[in-house]
Amino acid sequence: MASLTIKNAVKRYGTVEVLKDVSIDLQDGEFLVLLGASGCGKSTLLNMIAGLESVTGGEIMIGDRVINDVHPKDRDIAMVFQSYALYPNMTVAKNIAFGLEMRGIQKAERQKAVEGVAEMLQISHLLDRKPAQLSGGQRQRVAMGRALVRRPEVFLFDEPLSNLDAKLRLEMRTEIKRLHKELSATMVYVTHDQIEALTLADRIAILKDGSVQQLASPTEIYNKPANIFVAGLVGSPPMNFIPATLVEKDGITHARLSLNKDTDNDVIDLSLANNDADITEYGGKEVVLGLRPEMITYVNGADVNGQQTILSNVDVVEPTGADTLCFLKWGKHDVMARVSSAIDVGSGDQLAFSIDMSRASLFDPQTEERI
Numbered sequence: 001m002a003s004l005t006i007k008n009a010v011k012r013y014g015t016v017e018v019l020k021d022v023s024i025d026l027q028d029g030e031f032l033v034l035l036g037a038s039g040c041g042k043s044t045l046l047n048m049i050a051g052l053e054s055v056t057g058g059e060i061m062i063g064d065r066v067i068n069d070v071h072p073k074d075r076d077i078a079m080v081f082q083s084y085a086l087y088p089n090m091t092v093a094k095n096i097a098f099g100l101e102m103r104g105i106q107k108a109e110r111q112k113a114v115e116g117v118a119e120m121l122q123i124s125h126l127l128d129r130k131p132a133q134l135s136g137g138q139r140q141r142v143a144m145g146r147a148l149v150r151r152p153e154v155f156l157f158d159e160p161l162s163n164l165d166a167k168l169r170l171e172m173r174t175e176i177k178r179l180h181k182e183l184s185a186t187m188v189y190v191t192h193d194q195i196e197a198l199t200l201a202d203r204i205a206i207l208k209d210g211s212v213q214q215l216a217s218p219t220e221i222y223n224k225p226a227n228i229f230v231a232g233l234v235g236s237p238p239m240n241f242i243p244a245t246l247v248e249k250d251g252i253t254h255a256r257l258s259l260n261k262d263t264d265n266d267v268i269d270l271s272l273a274n275n276d277a278d279i280t281e282y283g284g285k286e287v288v289l290g291l292r293p294e295m296i297t298y299v300n301g302a303d304v305n306g307q308q309t310i311l312s313n314v315d316v317v318e319p320t321g322a323d324t325l326c327f328l329k330w331g332k333h334d335v336m337a338r339v340s341s342a343i344d345v346g347s348g349d350q351l352a353f354s355i356d357m358s359r360a361s362l363f364d365p366q367t368e369e370r371i
């Protein structure tokens with residue numbers, strides 16, 4: 001296994017720049033997820049690592065070897081595609097062994113490798129079947145087997161689970177995580193599914209219009225999103241964004257929310273005493289207050305660790321199983337809250353919801369960057 005370095009990578013198609021100065025450093029054995037909306041450049045970057053797309057500028061390195069001009073088959077990389085790309089007229093065993101055969105590996109050794117991988121992926125009983133006789137999940141396992149058997153330096157996955165139904169996706173997600181642990185392999189995984197990204201990655205690179213917006217651990221991305229784009233992309237249901245002004249009261253900075261669109265007199269002040277944002281330059285200025293739904297909650301009137309509360313009108317209630325989503329009205333603001341399903345909240349209720357301001361994010365309304 002090896003480290004993977006992407007240094008100032010640029011990709012242009014004619015005059016269109018689809019990747020702009022992308023730099024990512026992956027350690028040996030790290031699991032990186034490239035996350036972003038359709039068209040942001042994820043697959044292009046993955047294909048550049050694989051050698052299926054040329055590199056317009058910058059460098060891609062495996063270990064300390066620059067591979068920009070190395071032929072795909074000499075890169076020691078294996079890729080698993082969304083479409084599985086299996087040979088329909090070959091058995092599962094042949095499909096898995098094919099890459100080894102091309103490399104001139106002897107039959108006995110091939111067979112041993114195939115059996116080992118099949119056991120790891122729990123497909124030993126399917127080795128004599130053809131792809132048409134397999135379910136989607138089984139085909140995806142075979143596609144992974146074909147990648148695993150080569151024991152490459154780096155594994156690349158391009159949305160490998162998107163063709164599977166919800167239950168299988170979950171199963172295969174756990175399987176991929178288990179494999180990563182077992183192999184300690186360097187892996188790059190492309191997806192537009194934020195849950196997949198959060199559950200699988202050691203680090204996530206969030207791409208927008210060909211630029212990396214944030215490169216950090218799932219916890220960091222979720223709790224300290226670098227900008228409004230990242231904050232809105234990761235987390236479901238999404239973060240609430242509420243315009244506020246920072247005001248000083250009794251020596252403590254508060255985020256002031258104006259509730260009425262016709263007057264500035266009807267306000268709520270939320271203390272930022274326990275928030276670690278560096279707000280020194282924002283006194284008296286406008287900010288965007290970012291509150292995730294779980295930071296706004298209701299616990300049957302109990303005081304949650306002395307948190308601040310807002311008297312809220314409950315507009316719509318949506319039970320989702322473990323939690324209930326509550327659409328609240330704070331004056332002119334529509335806000336989503338998340339409460340435990342054990343709590344009885346109904347549409348039309350007026351209740352004091354607790355706000356955890358220590359975990360709130362603040363953003364600059366102009367640059368949209370985290371403060």
Ligand SMILES: Nc1ncnc2c1ncn2[C@@H]1O[C@H](COP(=O)(O)OP(=O)(O)OP(=O)(O)O)[C@@H](O)[C@H]1O
Nearest residue numbers: 013016018036037038039040041042043044045192
């Ligand atoms: N051969 C090409 N010529 C011109 N533009 C291209 C070409 N291939 C891709 N693009 C453009 O590059 C951008 C990035 O495409 P890419 O496939 O990497 O996005 P993606 O994030 O993987 O999207 P998706 O999730 O839909 O696959 C897109 O705007 C796409 O239109």
